[in-house]
Amino acid sequence: MSLPVLYSFRRCPYAMRARLALQAAGVSVELREIALKDKPAEMLLVSPKATVPVLVLPDGKVIEQSLDIMLWALQQSDPKAWLPGDASAMSDVLHNIAINDGTFKQALDRYKYPSRFGLADGLAQREEGATVLRSWDARLERQPFLNGAQWGLLDAAIAPFVRQFAHTDTAWFANQNWPRLQQWLAVFEASAEMAAIMEKVPLWHAGDAPRTTCFATSALHQQTA
Numbered sequence: 439m440s441l442p443v444l445y446s447f448r449r450c451p452y453a454m455r456a457r458l459a460l461q462a463a464g465v466s467v468e469l470r471e472i473a474l475k476d477k478p479a480e481m482l483l484v485s486p487k488a489t490v491p492v493l494v495l496p497d498g499k500v501i502e503q504s505l506d507i508m509l510w511a512l513q514q515s516d517p518k519a520w521l522p523g524d525a526s527a528m529s530d531v532l533h534n535i536a537i538n539d540g541t542f543k544q545a546l547d548r549y550k551y552p553s554r555f556g557l558a559d560g561l562a563q564r565e566e567g568a569t570v571l572r573s574w575d576a577r578l579e580r581q582p583f584l585n586g587a588q589w590g591l592l593d594a595a596i597a598p599f600v601r602q603f604a605h606t607d608t609a610w611f612a613n614q615n616w617p618r619l620q621q622w623l624a625v626f627e628a629s630a631e632m633a634a635i636m637e638k639v640p641l642w643h644a645g646d647a648p649r650t651t652c653f654a655t656s657a658l659h660q661q662t663a
Contacts, residue, residue: 441650443468444507445481445492448636450474451598452504453491457635458594459508461653463515467493469651470642480644505535508595520590531585531592534574538596542570546599550606567603568614574600575616583622597626 444460444467446453460467472478477488484500485492493501493510501507512521522528545567549560557563574596577584585592600623604611612620626632634653642649 440496441466441468441648442496443470443494444651445470445472445478445485445490445494447472447474447490448638450490451602452489454598454635455595456491456493456504456507456511457653458597458631459511459520459591461631461635462518462520462594463511464517464652465511465514466650466652468648469639470649471639473641478642478644505539505595508591512591518590519588520585520594522585522591527586531590534584534592535595537570538599542567542596542603543599545570546603546606550602564606564610571600571603571614571616571619575619578618578622593622593626597623601627 442465444456446457446469448454448471470478470481472481472490474490481492482488484494485502487502491504491507493507495501501510522531545563548555548557548563549567552558552560552563574584581587583589583593584596600619604623614620631653639649639651
């Protein structure tokens with residue numbers, strides 16, 4: 439039986455969150471790791487947007503957005519109960535993901551790569567991102583995980599981006615007064631899940647034998663409140 443094909447790039451935070459959800463759902467895929475500077479024609483043919491991740495289902499359907507890939511995977515199987523239990527909770531989760539993908543990602547890009555945007559530095563944008571991070575730290579004061587009582591969709595959807603923000607200046611991030619967020623990120627970075635989705639694999643080229651991947655690991659450890 440043919441498997442879904444996942445075009446991915448190891449360090450892309452959007453691709454990382456897609457892999458995390460496929461892992462949580464236990465969905466096996468044919469993993470095709472690509473080079474962003476040399477995107478394969480096969481990927482561009484099915485997804486002209488030319489960004490990762492891209493998931494091609496066996497029936498030919500193409501899912502081009504990382505959040506849609508996450509939701510598709512968890513709709514197939516959600517053994518770890520990542521999806522919120524009711525419509526109100528789902529609305530709240532999607533609202534926070536939208537903040538991550540909008541306000542926070544925009545600030546992150548300009549903080550990390552100020553010259554790309556004609557900025558002398560990204561310090562003002564760092565503060566814009568920090569405002570969002572402080573709100574998430576406050577959320578973690580009320581509950582063990584951003585998603586609620588356990589790690590879930592919201593945590594996985596934004597953790598790769600918070601990680602990227604933190605690694606832009608690790609000393610600065612470590613000196614900020616958001617201890618719960620720092621602990622939450624440390625738990626994620628030390629997890630078996632993170633290690634599994636970040637395993638280095640050879641770049642895919644047309645004609646290569648299929649590389650079946652399920653990113654299987656044990657459950658992410660519970661974080662203390």
